[in-house]
Amino acid sequence: MAGAGVGHLTTLRQEFQAQVPGWVPLDPDFVVLASGVVEIGLGAALILAPSRVRPAVGWITAGFFVAIFPGNISQYVTGTDAFGLDTDRARLVRLFFQPLLVAWALWSTGAWRAWRNRRP
Incomplete structure (x- = not known):
């Protein structure tokens, strides 16, 4: 997470912009930078959070993966190349990995x- 977040802010910035759906009413660069900061924070929390708050970090991280899923769908629907995903098949296969990231979190x-x- 933290590594991907750093990529949002540096060398992969343009690649991540390809995933921002056109219907998002914000500047794509702002979305990429903001999500990069969030990813760095989540990555740090996943590493450093005390055990009593780790479940909350997990839910927040899973929510983040759900929140960015429309970007992956948009990349598939619009046929936008990024991250070496230069075919519809590659972009489609990638969609199936997002639920795995949610489950992992x-x-x-x-x-x-x-x-x-939990107790009732």
């Missing part, structure tokens, strides 16, 4: 377990 932080074990 929930599993690796114990968020899913904490939700299942």
Whole structure:
């Protein structure tokens, strides 16, 4: 997460701009920079958060992955090349990895377990 966030702010900035849907009413560069800062923060939280708040970090990270999914869909629908995804098939296959990232965020932080074990 933190590494991808740094990429948003530096060498991959233009690649990430290709994923900002045209219907987003903000400057694509601002969206990329802001999401990069969020990713760096989430990456740091995933590494440094004490165990009692890790489930919350997991839910927030999963929410972030859900929030950026429309960008991946937009890249597929518009046929925009970025990150070496230069075919419709490659862009489509990538869409199936987003739910895996959501699951990873929930599993690796114990968020899913904490939700299942919550007391009424």
